[in-house]
Amino acid sequence: MDKNYLLLLLGMALVTYLPRFMPALILSKRNIPEVLVKFLNYIPVSVLSALLFPSILVVDDKINISPSNTLLLTSILTFPLAYKMKNMFLTVIAGMIIIVILNRILF
Amino acid sequence: MTDCEKRHLIFGIKRAAPIVLGYVPVGFALGVLAADAGLTPLQTGMMSLLVYAGSAQFIAVSMLSAAASYPAIIATTFLVNLRHLLFSASLSPYFKEISRKLIPFISFFITDESFAVSITDLRERNLSYTYLLGLYVTSYLSWVLSTVIGTAFGNLIPDTKALGFDFALPGMFMALLCMQIKDMKAAFIALIAGALSVFFLYVLPGNWNVILAAVITAMIGVLMEK
Numbered sequence: 001m002d003k004n005y006l007l008l009l010l011g012m013a014l015v016t017y018l019p020r021f022m023p024a025l026i027l028s029k030r031n032i033p034e035v036l037v038k039f040l041n042y043i044p045v046s047v048l049s050a051l052l053f054p055s056i057l058v059v060d061d062k063i064n065i066s067p068s069n070t071l072l073l074t075s076i077l078t079f080p081l082a083y084k085m086k087n088m089f090l091t092v093i094a095g096m097i098i099i100v101i102l103n104r105i106l107f
Numbered sequence: 108m109t110d111c112e113k114r115h116l117i118f119g120i121k122r123a124a125p126i127v128l129g130y131v132p133v134g135f136a137l138g139v140l141a142a143d144a145g146l147t148p149l150q151t152g153m154m155s156l157l158v159y160a161g162s163a164q165f166i167a168v169s170m171l172s173a174a175a176s177y178p179a180i181i182a183t184t185f186l187v188n189l190r191h192l193l194f195s196a197s198l199s200p201y202f203k204e205i206s207r208k209l210i211p212f213i214s215f216f217i218t219d220e221s222f223a224v225s226i227t228d229l230r231e232r233n234l235s236y237t238y239l240l241g242l243y244v245t246s247y248l249s250w251v252l253s254t255v256i257g258t259a260f261g262n263l264i265p266d267t268k269a270l271g272f273d274f275a276l277p278g279m280f281m282a283l284l285c286m287q288i289k290d291m292k293a294a295f296i297a298l299i300a301g302a303l304s305v306f307f308l309y310v311l312p313g314n315w316n317v318i319l320a321a322v323i324t325a326m327i328g329v330l331m332e333k
Contacts, residue, residue, distance in 0.1 A: 005150060008177045012167065013157035015185035019192045021214040027199035028207055035329065036196075042328035043197045043321055044226045045287045046300035050320040051219055052280040053301030054308050063305065074274055075281060082278075082285045088224070091282035092125040096271035103269065 070106065074099040112237040119241025122228060126220045126242075127249040129276035130161075132267035134250050137164055138257015139264075144172040152255040159247060160218065162314060163187045164254075190318040194222035201229040206236045216243035219317070220276065227283050292331065300324040 032040075056075045057063055067073060078095040085091060108116070134155075141151040146168070154164060163184045170180045194217050202210050213236070221243055228234060228242075257264065267273070288294050300320045307316035 004177065006153075008180060009154055009157050011177070011181040012154070012163070012184045015181055016158050016160050016163065016188045016191070017215060019185075019189055020195050020217045021211060023192050023196035024199040024202050024210050024214045027196055028203035028210060032200070037200075038329045038332065039325045040197045040200075042296060042325035043193055044223070044230070045284070045293050045296050046321040046324035046328075047193065047219075047317060048223055048280050048284040048287060049297040049300040050304035050317045050324075051223070052277060052284055053305050054316065055277040055280065057305055058308060063309075071274060071277060075277060078274075078278060079281060079285075082282045086282075086286055088122070088125055088279055088282040088286075091285075092128060092275055092278040095274045095278035095281075096128075099274045100269070100271040103271075 067106070070099055070102045073102055108237065112235050115235045116237035116241040118234070119238040119243075120245050121241075122224050122238075123242050123245035123249070125275055125279040125282075126224065126246040128272060129220065129279060130246065130250045131253045132272040132275075133161060134253025135257035135261065135264050135267065137161070137168065138254045138259070139261035140165070140172075141168050141254070142258045142261050144168050146171070146258060148255045148259040151258040152251060155251040155254045158184070159216070159250060160184070160188050161250070187314045190219075190314070190321075191217050191222075193318060193321055194219075194226075197226055198222065198229070201226075205234070205239065209236055209239075213239050213243060216247055218246070220279065221246050223280060223283050227286050231286075292328075296324055296328050299327060 056071045057065065057069075059069055059071065065072065074095055077098050078091060081094050082091040085094075138148075138151055141154075146154075154167070158164060158167075166183055166187060167180050170183065195214055198214075198217065202213065206213075216239075225239060225242055228238070284297060288297060303320035303323060304316045307319050311319070
């Protein structure tokens with residue numbers, strides 16, 4: 001492996017590690033102000049939703065809200081199960097089975 | 108290791124299962140692209156070991172194929188991975204409680220997926236550091252190994268899409284979201300965040316959508332409390 005490539009990796013590693021490490025380090029040393037605590041309480045819900053929506057609505061860089069988007073169709077069918085079961089692993093398995101069946105039927 | 112720590116370790120490894128299902132096919136796909144870009148399995152593996160960030164690695168590999176300069180690749184990696192600031196801040200109270208000494212080590216493993224699972228579990232129950240090790244290291248190893256295997260044997264790997272693997276990560280996010288939505292307000296927050304995220308994906312290049320959508324929505328949430 002040439003030296004330049006290794007330097008590239010070290011640079012990438014550093015700029016990735018610092019944002020992962022610094023907030024946890026700084027915030028663990030002091031008491032977090034209450035308004036920041038409230039703010040951070042909303043982060044999990046908003047991040048999960050911000051990750052989920054594009055992953056099922058955007059296919060090949062385009063919004064696809066039609067039955068040809070099997071990821072979206074599967075999500076709609078899986079959602080009630082996910083809400084009822086509150087079980088991550090079973091939801092994933094159920095969704096994977098549904099999408100395989102849909103892909104068979106539709107294509 | 109106490110009995111409790113052992114149980115938490117096993118629990119963490121089990122909770123990594125959906126992440127592994129999601130990472131393996133994506134890791135293979137990255138490996139195939141990396142091989143096309145002229146990287147060896149060792150080079151891809153080193154990148155995964157040191158950087159461990161899926162979307163940034165996809166962008167880096169495509170920039171390498173386009174012969175982009177190394178400083179440009181590093182700058183892009185930085186911008187794409189800035190969203191981890193938020194994850195790290197949200198996990199900090201739990202990290203502090205579990206083990207302050209381990210923060211430099213465990214914070215390395217924060218990804219979209221590992222954050223999503225661990226923040227949900229840590230809010231629900233008291234867990235020891237072994238849970239984080241089990242969850243984080245299992246996810247990490249699955250990513251590193253699948254990118255190496257993808258680079259080495261990319262062309263031999265069957266179409267994982269036909270087996271439904273492309274729903275693994277969306278399904279996981281959905282399940283975790285359902286666990287977080289406990290009232291109408293949380294449902295409202297989720298809808299705004301999702302809509303903003305898709306919107307920003309369109310109007311801004313470079314993966315700003317998650318961090319912007321989350322920050323704006325969390326601020327709306329705080330304002331609604333008053």
